[in-house]
Amino acid sequence: MSADHHEHEHDHDHHHGHDHQHDNRYSDMQARVKALESVLTEKGLIDPKAIDVIVETYETKIGPRNGARVVAKAWSDPDFAEWLRTDATAAIASLGYTGRQGEHMRAVFNTPDTHNLVVCTLCSCYPWAVLGLPPVWYKAPAYRSRAVIDPRGVLAEFGLTLPEDKKIRVWDSTAELRYLVIPERPEGTEDLGEEALADLVSRDAMIGTAIAGPRP
Amino acid sequence: MFPEPWAAEAFAMTVHLHERGLFSWSEWAEALSGEVHKPGRAEDGSDYFDCWVAALSGLLVGKGVADSETILSLQQSWQRAAEATPHGRPIELANDPLR
Known part of the structure; x- marks a missing residue:
């Protein structure tokens, strides 16, 4: 003793x-x-x-900052944005971010008319290479089931209220295909460089439960 | 990101085994999904890595890498080893008094 x-x-x-x-x-x-x-x-x-x-x-090395750099580059470089639109897997790999599971990536772009939201109803497929490991709520049954049935309600719970006439598209990830939301570039950011732009892109903005902008 | 170190180890073992070709990622997703959808799982996803470990165990049994009895007996052996190891010393399987 x-x-x-x-x-x-x-x-x-x-x-x-x-x-x-x-x-x-x-x-x-x-x-x-x-x-x-x-x-x-x-x-x-x-x-x-x-x-x-x-x-x-x-x-230590993989996290949402990777995805934020992809988004910032898409905002700054129209050719890269186009590449991302047509072959996201290759465009993202060109920045050194490749999936360990050989999964394909698809970038879904928010527009003034459409907001994109990503879920995995099956389990918790997630674009690890660009976002790191998923947050707890992403893996929870509540989010996985309700994101599809009531996306507007789910977004409201995240504090994101979208205009009634804005369409919400929900993307269901699979083991083979993962989605990265490219949020709309905030207004008044024309003079910012890529690193400063990346600061405006949160993990949640790339899942679709938030929009890009200065952190609250 | 990982609630506890064992969750990180389980995660890394899975990634490693997949890279070595032991199973495809679809096989893995199917195994994990099977566990996640079992009745009685936590509503808040807090037992997610429990599901993960169960899925990995199941997949290894399914692939004939190990049988469930071997895994369970090793698990109990590790628990006895932990209890038999004085605080501050590394816990080793050989410390199990019944081994």
Whole structure:
């Protein structure tokens, strides 16, 4: 017993379970993942170092900033925008962002008449290479089912109220095809360079639950 | 982005195995979708990575990489190993007293 533990024994208000707080314990999920890792390593199917690299890449290097650069370039360079429209996979790959799952990308452009919203009703397919990992709400059943049935209501919950006459198109992602919303360029940004423009593009704007603009 | 480190590991293992050609991404999406749509899953998606791990286990069993009994017994072995490891020492499978 450590001195630390001994002190706590005199604290009668302390919760009884406290004694075990410093013990090592694996939750079922933690242990299950370790078990899979053991099996796969033993069979030579995974290299633990490669796993660490993937985790680090997704935690630090890949995120919505990639997508924001794609959008900013599309706003600044009409040729790139056209390329994005006709072959988004290649246009996005030209900036160095390629999907690890070999998925195809399609860019959907917001216009004054139409707003685009992306969902994956099947599970949670998401354009990882340009947006990083999906937010929790994107994976939640509520969003996955309601985005299709009541997109206007869902957008209102995100604080985005669109004019009644603006059409909303909902794009359902699949394992093979992922969507990136290209929001409308905010007014008064004619003088901004690509990096400054990218600052105006949030993750949610590229999913379609927000529009581009200065962060609130 | 990852709620806990094990979720990141499960994610990375899946990406890695797919790159190595163990399964196609459509196969993966189908497995994950099957788990996500099981009755009783959390409405707020908070058990998403539980689904992820279940889908990965299922796919590995389906591919004949491991059987469910082996996975479960290894899982319990890791839990015993964790409890038997003094605080501050690395947890290793060999620390399971029953191994």
